[in-house]
Amino acid sequence: MLFITAFWTVDPFTGDVVRDFSLDNFRTLWEQDVYRRITLRTVGLAAAVTVTDALLALPIAYYMARVASPRTRGILVVAILTPLWASYLVKVYAWRIVLAGQGPLNWALAPFGLEGPGYTTTGTWLVFTYLWLPFMILPVYAGLERIPNSLLEASSDLGARGLGTFRRVVFPLAFPAIVAGSIFTFSLTLGDYITPQVVGNTNFIGNVVYTNVGVANNLPFAAAFATVPVLIMIVYLALARRAGAFESI
Amino acid sequence: MSRVLLRLATVATLFFIYFPLALIGLYAFNASITQGWPIESYTTAWFGEAWRDEQVRDALWMSVKAAVLATAIALALGTLASLGVARYRFFGRETISFLVILPIALPGIVTGMALNATYVRFGIDFGLLTIVIGHATFCIVLVYNNVVARLRRTSPNLEEASSDLGADSWQTFRYVTFPQLRTALLAGGLLAFGLSFDEVIVTTFTAGAEQTLPIWIFTNLARPQQLPIINVVALAVIALSIIPVWLAQRLSADPTAAGGAAGAAATARQ
DSSP states (O other): OHHHHTTOEEOTTTOOEEOSOOOHHHHHHHHOHHHHHHHHHHHHHHHHHHHHHHHHHHHHHHIIIIISOHHHHHHHHHHHHHHHHSOHHHHHHHHHHHHSTTSHHHHHHGGGTOOOOOSSHHHHHHHHHHHHHHHHHHHHHHHHHTSOHHHHHHHHHTTOOHHHHIIIIIHHHHHHHHHHHHHHHHHHHHHOOHHHHHHOSSOOHHHHHHHHHTTSOOHHHHHHHHHHHHHHHHHHHHHHHHTTGGGGO | OHHHHHHHHHHHHHHHHHHHHHHHHHHTTBOSSSOOSSOOOBOSHHHHHHHHOHHHHHHHHHHHHHHHHHHHHHHHHHHHHHHHHHHOOOTTHHHHHHHHHHHHHSOHHHHHHHHHHHHHHTTOOOSHHHHHHHHHHHHHHHHHHHHHHHHHHSOTHHHHHHHHTTOOHHHHIIIIIHHHHHHHHHHHHHHHHHHHHHOOHHHHHHOTTOOOHHHHHHHHTTOGGGHHHHHHHHHHHHHHHHHHHHHHHHHSSOHHHHHHHHHHHHGGGO
16 A cells, blocks of 8 residues: 555645556655755664664673673563663653753763763764664674584684684674664664654654655655665665574574 | 673663663652753652643553553454464465564554555544554564464474364364463563553554554653653653563563564564
């Protein structure tokens, strides 16, 4: 239904949906600079969030999988999982408080003469990173846990230091798991419109789709733009499959 | 040395994950109507205020109704789908498991749009029914995942033995299959309830003029005089969504197993 709607158009005078096949919506998307910029901005943000999450997830996942005792590990898994279920909107709202002008972040940074990002794209990036972090930690943890100890021992027997072992042995083996986590962080960022609206100041694909459904009442155009993240995800999933990520979800 | 660093990083990450949630807990007791930091004085007055607010109560009631109905549909359809996929081989079996999982792999805005377009096309009025259908699409997968995982661990021999002993298929389900699935169903149902209770994105496309609790929060964010009440409601929503999940995790023997399904399914809330 969604894909069929994308080919319809809205009559500019009556505002009614014209149910004829047409590529007008996709032509608008392709030819207008604004939409190309918004698409690039959204993909860029999704990529930035994914990379930050991977960097944040590796140490804690490594600690859980390799250092912690089984008991601590169990507690940590539950500790990471539980906030996933705390309402998404409430978490975004919590960040609205944190980033507020008179909020805790600015208060904590003030003694150092710094200022928080406030409600900007940097703020949006920070909040997305926060929201999807558990989706990255869990697969990476599962991936690291599967690495046999013998490989790490072999690496140090052959003279590799901690960092060398990490770079040459652990990271390549954990890479499929990171890609598996990135599927979540990437697709979730692509489709979101609430976070940019609450803690940001620019539009992303989701915002444009949302306004076109509601305010502008141009369902066909919204449907056409909504196919863009779907196409991006299909390409991304195909790449992820080649990286062996599907065994790691 | 590197161990100490790892431990520090772990503690820092946990702090990063938990401090915004803790903050909500503090702000719910903030006496001032402006939401500055540090909080100067504390009060419990906003809890009563929130409870007396008619809109909040209507939204809460709507959320509960939608979550209960969506969970019921998810339990029925999710169990049927998982029994079919796990116990029988038939043409299109792979397709069914793919179709059930699809709504959690798609961005929520796409699911919402698709539902919205379908409702408009067929002239279905927005209301409780459309919210419930929307929630059920992604709740089914939670029940499905939990039940399929359980069915893989239980042997079909028991069911065969039951029919060898002369039970008809309903009796076999009632006395043999169902007791084995009970905790998996309960866990899946609780997860579905928690997820439905929080959902925003799909709901904004399917609710029309009705308000669920998360939608109420979303529409009132821009009104400064409502913020103290939002703080209280936010705290209540955290409690109401975490408690069922905590129960679900305790019910399933392996907490990480429920977690895996949970993690994947939490995608749906977006």
